[in-house]
Amino acid sequence: MTDRRDQESAPRRVEEVREERETDRARRESELGTSWTSVILGLLTALGAGLILSGIVGAVVGAILGTGSATQSATEGGAASLIGLLITLLLAFLIGGYAAGRMASRSGLKHGLLVALVYLLITIVLVLLGAAIGSNLINFSGVTLPEVPGGVQQEAPQSVGAILTGAGILALLLPFVGGAVGGAWGARTGRRRP
Numbered sequence: 001m002t003d004r005r006d007q008e009s010a011p012r013r014v015e016e017v018r019e020e021r022e023t024d025r026a027r028r029e030s031e032l033g034t035s036w037t038s039v040i041l042g043l044l045t046a047l048g049a050g051l052i053l054s055g056i057v058g059a060v061v062g063a064i065l066g067t068g069s070a071t072q073s074a075t076e077g078g079a080a081s082l083i084g085l086l087i088t089l090l091l092a093f094l095i096g097g098y099a100a101g102r103m104a105s106r107s108g109l110k111h112g113l114l115v116a117l118v119y120l121l122i123t124i125v126l127v128l129l130g131a132a133i134g135s136n137l138i139n140f141s142g143v144t145l146p147e148v149p150g151g152v153q154q155e156a157p158q159s160v161g162a163i164l165t166g167a168g169i170l171a172l173l174l175p176f177v178g179g180a181v182g183g184a185w186g187a188r189t190g191r192r193r194p
Contacts (some may be wrong), residue, residue: 034109038103046096046179053091058084076108082167086174093119093175097182105187113181116175 061084096115101108 003144014056025138032106034114035100035104038100038111039114039118040105042096042111042179043118044096044102045099045114046115046175047094047120049095050088050092054084057088057091061087067160067164079163082163086167086170089171090174090178091128091149093178093191097179098186099182100179101186102189103186108166108185108187110183112179112181113176114179116179119175120172132138 050098058081061080065080065083093112093116097112100111100115104111
């Protein structure tokens, strides 16, 4: 009869040990905080993947949409470019978030989101810096910029503005989506033991 009790209590002991290990791991992870090295290396991975993927995705999207001909319209080429850009952003930050989550092997969602956030902040700083330097250089160089004729602005169809606005919003959101999914995936695979 005691053998039977030992057999019944053994699985409970294993479960208790597993629960203790999980709570201990969660406590240690919360004490460790953010791995900024993982975030920066994840960002560099995303940028490198974006460079490699841009040509591959552009060729695939162009082949699928049939925009490889010289007689394509500007709208078709622009649509293919936007689709290629959005797919490239998603895949690049999926890879970058995965790298950050895998290297940190904890809080993958947070590390993946931080990859996209650091990318956005660097982009904003570079745009502001470029605007400040560009305007000063133009003012000091004495170059006058030509004015855009009024009729050119009216020739663009209204739907182009809506498409560009939607693509801009997606271009802001997709790095965060890719980074979060990739980070969670990388942290999950980083915890597996052989």
